[in-house]
Amino acid sequence: MQITRRKLLRLGSALSVLCITAGSALFRTGSAWASDIWNKNAFSAKAVDEVLKAFGGTHAQPSSEITLTVPEIAENGAVVPVIIESKLLNTRAIHILVEKNPFALSATFDIPPGTDPYIGARIKIGSTSNVYALVRTDSGFFITQKEVKVTLGGCGG
Amino acid sequence: MVYFSKRCAMAILLAWGAVAPLSAAEAVADPLSQYREMLGGDNPADLWVSRGEALWTEPRGPRKATLVQCDLGLGAGVVKGAYARLPRYFSETGAVEDLESRLVSCMVQFQGFKREEILASRFGDGERHSSDLEALVAYVVTASKGERMAVPQNTSQEKRAYSMGKAIFFYRAGTHDFSCATCHSADNKRIRLQALPNLTTPTGAQAAYTTWPAYRVSQGEFRTMEWRLNDCFRQQRLPDLKYGSPAAIALTEYLARNANGAVLAAPAIKR
């Protein structure tokens, strides 16, 4: 049951790129599309390992070919800048994960041919936590991590 | 008299001696510089600027009028450079006005909005949603970005507002004995990790005033100088500072005038 669902989701995820490319008219027809394409399993996973599973992976190899840039200390957890660049061949997708957030997965980006394996985004981090850059290539999943300290700010109230 | 000159001389000596090593130490010591650098120039305040521009040119209010007749001090409809020259005295209202009280005056006068209604939602819902007024401020302020602060002090009213602002800055009250000066009258001080500008010096006032208004990261909203002052007084444990009130404008006059000569860098991005 679980496996079938995961397979379906994986298929859905792969198809989503095609659907979106197929034209914005289809995409805009209704909310049904968002809920079909959006990877609910991955986004409701609590732990980093569960997210990997939801994407159909079993193991992510630590890699120094992924550059993850985050501030060491964030003045406010509501906006934490994250830049990820992958030097791995055939990078297909980049995922941003935060270990201590209620749901680990923050964002995922599918990288089509012609687009650099480079993403800059801003995310919320509830409290001091490891941030992960999880990269999917044709030869599997790769990962790197860095800690971001989230501080209390200002006058405290 | 003798005392003051000696004290000044000592202060100058200390300052000269301290500047070089301190700034080097500060660069290393500021643990938040990397965070701020990464946020860089990509400021969500831009979203309010386009909203505000549309609000400025759209016919709105009971009179279906635009704000292009509004005189922000440089003549009707002139937006560019206006913020760098505010607050100032307006003879037609007989008062010193800051940008925000001026915008309210114009919205009432030309568009027929009710003052109480504008003020009721002056900071949006006070939490997550900025108001149209704040969006207008974003637009007008951005039109002065890069200009030098040149707040006039030609009238007795402007001079009175300045000294009143200074007096309020040092006024200690409330359950916690705080005044503005408690946190903002010494160099290299922090609350938690946030650097506190010394607003009694030109350098400090310039750095602070030219980076407000700002996109406030903690709220995800654009916030104005009136908001900044209002929230400072809240944290001082004082009652609610009225929008466009004599005290709000006097303090703004004091800070803006102290910032003269500096290049306006607002809207900035803040914690």
Add this chain to the structure above:
Amino acid sequence: MHSRRHPIRNAILVIVGFVALAGEVGAADLVAPSVQKTLEASFSAKGQATLARLAQDKTQGLCTHYATSPIPAKVVTEITAMGFATIKYPADGEYLGDWQRGEQIAQSGLGKQSSDDVEKPAGGNCYACHELTKAEIAHGNLGPSLYHYGKLHGDNDVVKKYTWGKIYNAEAFTACSSMPRFGHKGILTAAQMKDLMSLLFDPRSPVNQ
């Protein structure tokens, strides 16, 4: 740096202050009536922050008056004496409470603001101005570091009595200190102050690690 001034500089200021001061200043005429009037016209009551908060007590009036000039020695004595007279030491003679609760009080910046719930206890917000532990990196520097406070100052009643007094009413020791008068102004309860005392003195507290 509780004090706005260095002690030695303070002494110089005192001498000069005496010379400069022509007559005595009463609390009533310390701040220009126009300032009071402007403030009253510019604020409205909100939540627990009523307009009464704009009125100054004598200490606040004196400190505002001398905010940009030296405080005369006589006034320093007056302020510290007034402060000292307000201090109430624990009725049961016990200065200590629970350092873990103390840590929470030191972290919290809530209390007495127009936006705060009156039913909820206030915090001390100690970290806003003081370093206390190595674990909390987000601490201010308006006040001195209190790291190793108990370890450095010893575990004796004289130090405890002084520290209690300092938290209760800092004006008793430093005229026009930036530190709120936590006991005198009813910001913290006696029980909360005991918890803060433990945070400072308990050998198990992270302050003394």
Add this chain to the structure above:
Amino acid sequence: MSYPMKIRATLSGDKVEVKALIAHEMETGFRKDTAGTLVPAHYIQLVTIQCNGKSVLSAQWGPSVSKNPFLTFRFSGAKKGEKLNITWQDNLGETRSDEVAIT
């Protein structure tokens, strides 16, 4: 109702650098308002970016992407004046598209 996005697409060399700011609440569903009521989740789930009808990036977001999201990336194969389109769709079915010319 939503406010327009702020998009910049700049060609330098053979690469187009895209920087986009999107006006959106990105409510997590965990936050309480001042009255203590839980604010329902409201966040962008899908973002697709196309140039000349071809997808140059597609993203899925959760509620932990910051309010008023910012996104930057680079792609090649486009010329000045060509149109770049960004479309988002959120969990409540709201959607918005904005377009800029590459400069």
